[in-house]
Amino acid sequence: MSDLAALQARLGYSFRDAALLRLALTHPSVAHEQSAQLQHNQRLEFLGDAVLQLALTRELYEKFPAYDEGPLTKARAKLVNRRALAEHGRRAGLGDHLILSRGEELHGGRERSSALADAFEALLGAIFLDGGFEVAREFILREFGENFLSLDVIPMLENPKGELQEFLQARSPEAPLYEVVSATGPDHDRMFECIVRHGGVELARGSGKSKKAAESEAARAALNHLREQAAPVSEGNSTSTPQTA
Template sequence: MGSAVLSGTLNAVGSDLASVEERIGYRFRDQSVLELALSHISAVKGDAPRLRSYQRMEFLGDHVLGSVVSHMLYLAFPEGEEGDLSRRLAELVREEACAEVAQDMDLGPFIRLGPGESQSGAHKRRAILADVAESVVAAVFLDGGYEAANQVVERFWRPRLETPRRPLRDAKTVLQEWAQARGLPPPSYREVIRSGPDHAPRFTVAVDLPGLKSEQADGASKQNAQKAAAAAFLVREGVWKKDES
């Protein structure tokens, strides 16, 4: 796999990726694979930038990560039912969790960005960090196979499996159950505004329940924004504590 032609630069001094390899615990046979996994679309010159940025690798990494984490959960919870395992999986592969892993890997300073994105501090943006974490998983998979990817995922996702950071039930599910218990109809969600460029949109969504004040939140996708709005609603009504949302 050849390197993409890049217009951006690393935020870190120099282009040595050895420290990234040390952090993730894997030495690449072909560093260009890792370089591609760290290349945001804004840093790519020429035709078909989506094919020569990390976007395709993020797609692959998302599925490799889901496969490895699903196997981890299957073994870790032999009595777990499908619904419980699905909730745990969703928690472990959500955007926030992947962004935290990217921070643990210290990937931010090594993300290749175009000048505008670099100046805006995009290497700290949660959605980009989450995408890069998945892309790095894909890079390890492509360079070293499933077992190598499995070891990296075990190293960084196992602690989150053993100690969940928040309630395992989805905020939208909890809010719907809360409304049902009070004789209210299911919550409705509406898009308030969409902002940002096409390759990195942000959605603001409001959640409505009759007779109660609406709550708004934003996210990198409508689904994430809906979950965040539901979580904010639950915190406001005292159902969840702030550190659980």
């Protein structure tokens, strides 16, 4: 199996045009070192950045309908910071396949975070050109994993406990009460479940790796439920009789 074939197997995506993958792996230092004007991955990086932004923006938009632009922008920034992108490139094994100049190779270019982040974005651009946006989007969501909107990102969206308290106390002086109802799993990997109640009524449940995280998840679920209940009925579902002039 060739090096590029092995990389494609690891990525879970086979290029129809392997030249795109090779270009995504070509560091700009190669063009600087060669007398001939060689192509490198910066244009693909530019394209891949836009593809990544759109894919994650859409995912955030769909998963968090209650949040406005500010929190969603912060969450997206958390997901696409350079350190995170370098880690994705490192985990994908891109460093082993980078095409570098001799000087860049000698100075540890294969492990350089900036080179790995750039190559990862260039890879996304290459997949987009090779297979289209939906294929690139599926790859992005798979790479970020089922839990890419994890406890590292959710706090960027809101302070759910504080927001829930404000929401409820605008209607009642009583504060919400949280109760941890279960803790499962081994000591090094515990999972807690929490109930949030208000006025003796269970509003929602949430789970997390800590009691605090479980409470936050319960508050977030309660907020989503309460906001849906408080949302105005859409015009298409309204049963009111229109007034005549």
